[in-house]
Amino acid sequence: MTDTAQGVRGALRRELGGFLRAHRELLAPADVGLPRTPRRRTSGLRREEVAALSGVSVAWYTWLEQGRVDTSRQVLDAVARALRMDGAAREHALALAGFAPEGPGGPNGLGGPDASDALATPHAVAVNHQHLLDSWPTSPALLLGPALDLLAWNTAYATLWPDPAAVPADRRNLLLLLTGDPHHQRLLPAWQPLAMDLYRHFRTRADRAPLSARFGQLTARLRAERPDLEEWWDCRSVGEFAPRTMELAFSDGQLARYGVTLLLTPEPRGGAVLVQTPAH
Structure with missing residues (x-):
């Protein structure tokens, strides 16, 4: 993999992590059937709660949000379900992870690792x-x-x-x-x-x-x-x-x-x- 491709892959992992974190922070415990405890200081879900709902370890889910690891489609589907993503959000998360259908220019035709900043000409x-x-x-x-x-x-x-x-x-x-x-x-x-x-x-x-x-x-x-x-x-x-x-x-x-x-x-x-x- 070229340095450019590695840079794009790392940037996409960070975008995916930020996207997952934003969805986690929007969910209330009641949205996923969890009680709200008196000691909870934020309205969003905790990482350990998303990890448990997704069937993955807390450490691994934390790394995923931090953009430090790649993931399988099956696991990302489980995370998307845990975060109650709609169809558009789920497809976007899959695209950021590299699982969108490949078009002539990369995922969904939106450009591969070496894509330029704009239309070519x-x-x-x-x-x-x-x-x-x-x-x-x-x-x-x-x-x-x-x-x-x-x-x-x-x-x-x-x-x-x-x-x-x-x-x-x-x-x-x-x-x-x-x-x-x-x-x-x-x-x-x-x-x-x-x-x-x-x-x-x-x-x-x-x-x-x-x-x-x-x-x-x-x-x-x-x-x-x-x-x-x-x-x-x-x-x-x-x-x-x-x-x-x-x-x-x-x-x-x-x-x-x-x-x-x-x-x-x-x-x-x-x-x-x-x-x-x-x-x-």
């Missing part, structure tokens, strides 16, 4: 997808990078939303725009549910690319620009973006509803196409 990828975006003349559409950076858009998008071409290049990121741009928030008053689900989608990819500078830079910028959303940035919840309907409010008082779908692109460590379809 963002400009070329944008050009390749522009004809697809333009094929939707009435459906605003965006091509997004792995960290939800805006790589390309169609005329319908630039007409409905603030034109990305007029946005400074370093701010062309969907999370930055939804959480920090007044124009986006006026057009979409209920922006929080959409932004939070996109952040969960982002977290899924960030955890699986722990050495990526772009994910780290964006997380730091979100924390700096919106410290009031600290509970978002500290959240370890993950999940794939689910289609939904959103309502836009125009300056003339008119309202419009759009269905929103996120289509994953096939490139290794690729991003996604966000399509907004007028809803009647």
Whole structure:
């Protein structure tokens, strides 16, 4: 194994440990059928309780949370059940441990040990997808990078939303725009549910690319620009973006509803196409 691969493996173990610890701290003893004792100082489960529920030793589970050991799929499944993980969280834990289905770019196509920080050639990828975006003349559409950076858009998008071409290049990121741009928030008053689900989608990819500078830079910028959303940035919840309907409010008082779908692109460590379809 190369030094780079060893570094990625170690970083993924630490991400897995932090993910397990976050889930353990969210559970109350009553959630798993245990009594709350008077001497308990925290609301979360103790490590020894998770170890007992999972059928492993306390020392081994402690090492797992510390990112010091690898694990088998069978044992990780037992830990996930003990921590009452839902399907998305369980799949994420398995991916961090290296058990996700292998795609062309690593687990779930999100990149192997030698993956770079971004799409290999963002400009070329944008050009390749522009004809697809333009094929939707009435459906605003965006091509997004792995960290939800805006790589390309169609005329319908630039007409409905603030034109990305007029946005400074370093701010062309969907999370930055939804959480920090007044124009986006006026057009979409209920922006929080959409932004939070996109952040969960982002977290899924960030955890699986722990050495990526772009994910780290964006997380730091979100924390700096919106410290009031600290509970978002500290959240370890993950999940794939689910289609939904959103309502836009125009300056003339008119309202419009759009269905929103996120289509994953096939490139290794690729991003996604966000399509907004007028809803009647």
